[in-house]
Amino acid sequence: MPLGSGSGATHSQQTYAESVTTNSASSAEPGNRRILLVEDEQTIADVVRDYLLKAGFQVDMAGxxxxxxxxxxxxxxxxxxxxxxxxxxxxxxxxxxLRQSMSVPVIMVTALGTEDDRILGLEMGADDYVTKPFSPRELVLRVKSVLRRSIKEFTPEPPVEAAGFELDPASRTVTHRGVPLALTVREFDLLAFLMRRPHQVFSREELIKAVWGWDFGDLSTVTVHVRRLREKIEANPTKPELLKTVWGVGYRFDGKRSEADNVRPDSSVRVDSDVRVDSDVPVDMGEGDHGRQ
Amino acid sequence: MPLGSGSGATHSQQTYAESVTTNSASSAEPGNRRILLVEDEQTIADVVRDYLLKAGFQVDMAGxxxxxxxxxxxxxxxxxxxxxxxxxxxxxxxxxxLRQSMSVPVIMVTALGTEDDRILGLEMGADDYVTKPFSPRELVLRVKSVLRRSIKEFTPEPPVEAAGFELDPASRTVTHRGVPLALTVREFDLLAFLMRRPHQVFSREELIKAVWGWDFGDLSTVTVHVRRLREKIEANPTKPELLKTVWGVGYRFDGKRSEADNVRPDSSVRVDSDVRVDSDVPVDMGEGDHGRQ
DNA sequence: CACAGTTCTTACGGATTCCATACACTTGTG
DNA sequence: CACAAGTGTATGGAATCCGTAAGAACTGTG
Incomplete structure (x- = not known):
């Protein structure tokens, strides 16, 4: 739906965005992001601004x-x-x-898709391109995409801490009460994923999708890696206290809440009195980006 | 309202001036910056001076x-x-x-936008250009831009120190407990990059992009240079203590882990590592632009 | 208690990753 | 032109990790 043919139908955006956003870290979402829209044609500018606002951005405009x-x-x-x-x-x-003075990402809107413009624009340092006539939906998508990239570049993931463990993605180190642990790549990614979402159960399917980036594959892989991880982080790997298994469902990391938490030393207390086996557990996978086809 | 075409109408200045002064608090910070304005036409000179003053600069004039x-x-x-x-x-x-005696940035104001002038001016070492007739607003913007650049250029990178190593970018020297080390260009750049971002892992791709400036290329290049660098900075290159390898991820410089440590790692120049193929990024930039610069 | 489903544990071959060395190419110098 | 230093690439081998399989152990059910 090229611009100019009226507004309408901003709803399918949601669907679109989801399918496109393979793994969106929540930080890349509109949130408090501010967009500067530079467009001299008032009609176009207004429409685009509306779309951006609806997508949750703050918008400044210049003519x-x-x-x-x-x-x-x-x-x-x-x-x-x-x-x-x-x-x-x-x-x-x-x-x-702009590029001389600051390092803000730029999306160019060019009148015709002539090669000249594209090349010139890219040489000038545009991060992406949209050619008129364009759909504002597409523009919003590209904005998100470019933002996601640039944010990833400039904001490293913050460290996590739980149950005496400190995990720092920047240095890829894990320490337990100051003592460094030697984790492998998979172990680290797995632990990072779980530590960011404590007290939340994940099935093996979800984990192999989120951490490994696979859409299929042998689920026992997860089992084995959980085992190996336990060997390194649990005091007694046979009786895990942190990386617990929820029988028939999956695994869950219990950090924090450690002191006043132990509801009852009695181990017979089943963990999952209310574990629904909803097939559509909303998993926000932020960690792994390993594509295996 | 272009300046320099005639003498008239300098009154709408007020309107302009407002929009100019709005961002006086921005990063260019006219603050105590002193501008020398060399212009023989008194009318033009006066208007421009007013704009510069309103933007917060100190102005000297010469005819x-x-x-x-x-x-x-x-x-x-x-x-x-x-x-x-x-x-x-x-x-x-x-x-x-001017260029012979001092290193002050220059903005040229040229009568006509003829190619000759541009080329000649740039050869003479002008940092930027304005052609008559010009808008004083534009001139102020360029002044700020050029100033910002030159400040950046003339602010040398400070030396770094870590683990007994002192690295000075200005003189491009490295010393270990006072003893100078003979590093090659690449080794120095690599070490400088890593020392500025200690305790942060970088993949080979990130390094080859950041240090070499390549977008592709044989990653073993990085491996070899790390090896050579270790030969010079590690006590035992086989068992590195500073330039550690993070298996399956990349390399990391570990210096100084003792006192004020939990500083957030420098977020400035992260390079994007994951070469994921975002489906929504229209990568139709010419296939063959594999220039390795 | 037996049974089926699930999870744990261990072990192994293949794949990946890294290291060390050697070699070719470029560049600047005398 | 020879030479040396610096740089990028190629190769064999070592170290490490990963995924899979297969049997043991566990859990809940009838």
Whole structure:
């Protein structure tokens, strides 16, 4: 649905976004992200702004190149959408100067999909491209995509701490009360995934999808790696206290809540008095990006 | 309202000035920056001075080339705005002499946007360009931009110290407990990159992108250089204590883990590692742009 | 208690990853 | 032009990890 043919149907966006967003870290979501929209045609600008707002972004607008540069400097947006054709200062020139002074990602909107524009724009440092006529839906998707990339680049994942374990993705180290543990890649990823979602049960399918990035495969792989991980983090791997198995369902990491928690030393207390086996457990997989076809 | 085409109407200045001053608090920080404005046409000079003053700069003015050189020497401005056409001494010549004696950034104001002028000016060492007729708003923006750049350029990277190693980017030297080490260019860059981001793992891809500036290439290059670097900085290269390898991930520099440690790792220049093929990223940039720079 | 389903445990071959060395190419120098 | 230093690539081998299989142990049910 190219721009200009009215608004409407912003709902399918959700579906689209989900299928596209293979593994979105929640941090990449619109949240507090600010977009600077530089477009001289008022009608287009309005429509796009509406879409961006609906997607949850904050939007600043500029109608010409100079205003754009000023706003970029004063508002420090997280991303700039830039029309190639502008009164006053050319879009390419604006992009070039933006790049000189700051490191904000830029999406170029170019009138015709001529090769010249694409090449020129990319050389100027645009991070992505949209050619007129374009669908605002597509634009929003690209915005999210570019943001996701740039955020990933500039914001490393923060460390996690639980039950005396400190896990730092930046250095890929895990320490238990200061003592470093030697985990392998898979073990680390698995532990990281679980530590970020404590007290939440995950089936083997979910884990092999989230941590391994597979859509199929031998589930016993998970079992074995859980075993190996326990060997390294549990005081008594036979009687796990942290990485517990929820019988018939999967695994769960119990960190924190450690002191006042032990509801009853009596081990007969079944953990899952209310474990529903909903097939559609919402799993926000943020950790693994290993594609295996 | 372009300047320089005629003498008239400097009144709408007020409107412009407002939009200009809005972002006076931004990063360019005119603060105490001093600008030398060299312009023989009094009307233009006055208007531009007003804009610069409103933007928060201190302004010195000169009407001819000789005065310009004298003022430049005596006032030590942070930037010079230089008209190409001057009585007495040509703008290009002034620029050339300025460049001989000091390293101040120069913005050229040239009468016509002819190619000759651009080329000549750039050869003379102008940092940026404005062609008459120009808008004073644009000029202010360029001043800020150039200043920002030059500040960045002339602020040298500070030395780093870790684990008895002192690395000074300015002199490109490394010493270990006072003893100088003979590192090659690549070794130095690699070590510098890692020492600035201690306790942070980088994959070979990230390193070859960040240190080598390649987007592709044989990753074993990194391996070998790490090996060579270890040969020079490790007591026992076979059992590295500083430049550690993180199996299946990459390398990490571990220096200084004693005192103030839990500092958030420098988030500045992360490079994206995962070469995931985002389905929604339209990668149709020419297939063959494999320039290795 | 027997049975079926699930999980644990161990072990092993293959695959991956890294290291060490050697070699070819470029560049600057005398 | 020879030479040396620096750099990128190729290769064999060692170290490590991973996925799978297969049997033992466990759990809940009838």
């Amino acid at each position: 010409d190149g100079f205003t754009a540069l000023e706003l970029a400097a004063s508002r420090q947006p997280d991303l700039v959408i830039l029309d190639r054709m502008l009164p006053g200062l050319d879009g390419v020139e604006v992009c070039r100067r | 001819d080339g000789f005065t310009a050189l004298e003022l430049a020497a005596s006032r030590q401005p942070d930037l010079v705005i230089l008209d190409r056409m001057l009585p007495g001494l040509d703008g290009v010549e002034v620029c050339r002499r």
